[in-house]
Amino acid sequence: MQSLKVELAERTYPIHIGRGLYAKADLILPHLKRKKVAIVSNETVAPIYLAQLANALEQHGVTVITVTLPDGECYKDWQTLNLIFDVLLAQRCERNTTLIALGGGVIGDMGGFAAACYQRGMPFIQIPTTLLSQVDSSVGGKTAINHPLGKNMIGAFYQPQLVIADTDTLNTLPERELAAGLAEVIKYGLIRDIEFLVWLEGNIERLKAREPEALAYAIHRSCLNKANIVSADERENGERALLNLGHTFGHAIETGMGYGKWLHGEAVAAGTMMAAELSALMGWLSSEDVQRIAEIFNRAGLPVIGAAMPPERYLELMRHDKKVDDGQLRLVLLKSIGKAVITDVATESQISMAITARLPND
């Protein structure tokens, strides 16, 4: 097992990464304030993983409540969030009951938001079971649900007490979901860790083959990058925004196409290609750089062409982005590979050109 910490003063918490960890009660018990937990999962993950986790805790005298939600990005909404509150209240969960989110980023984001709201805040633990959630969404305390007008628009910053990333859980993950997670892994290389990008270029096939050592290395390195950023800028007043490379374009694809049609990681990959094209238009990247980025996404099995929507529709959706400041669209672009910046220098017609460069031909 490898461990690291997200340093946030009295809210500092550990991330444990390794094999066979997700149902280890001794990792969880020291973080419980009372011997009662509510495990939030979904109808895909629960049948595979919930019983073992619940049994392990019950053997130590922990009362376990379970909430099984429908599966899908399209359920990351108010109605489904309310199902969590219904169970927490019906089962008389208290402020010191711990909520455990067991699943991918959708469950982590919704479980975390429920924990932030329930009785004004209950402790919560993340047990992420997708690559994307292990390298990104379970770390850093962003929790949210979607709104029909925009992705992750309703939410809170609320840090977990503990994150357990069990690489064995990735063995049951569909291929397409594994690839989607690689988009966020590649992101760290592109925005701030060129050495990691070079490692990924040499090892992407090992990750696709789910070699445990390669996965553990990539998850650890990604979490280190994220932990450093979050420790320095928890509330996204500066550097944290760089984690959104490709996301403003990507969120437009997700919202525009209907939640769940494109996986988040797929939309981020295509969105990153649009950001790369715009960075080239700014004169910061060469066409070889853009090609290099496309190549690593291609090898990961990710799209490098966006969804077929008119550029005007992209721009309309992008104006809802959380980085919009005083009506001004701000984007994360690449000054070079391995160095991202947040900037408002691009004009709408340049943004439009970059989008068009990555639209399907017909």
Ligand code: NAD
């Ligand atoms: P997801 O949660 O929808 O999971 C993907 C699919 O895999 C689902 O069908 C799920 O049921 C299934 N699944 C999960 N674990 C499995 C396993 N071990 N075996 C088999 N199937 C499994 O999607 P995701 O990619 O994990 O997360 C995407 C979400 O994360 C988006 O809503 C995105 O907005 C959010 N996100 C949040 C942050 C953040 O900082 N909070 C960062 C990035 C993404």
Ligand code: GLY
């Ligand atoms: N996934 C972006 C962030 O955590 O800030």
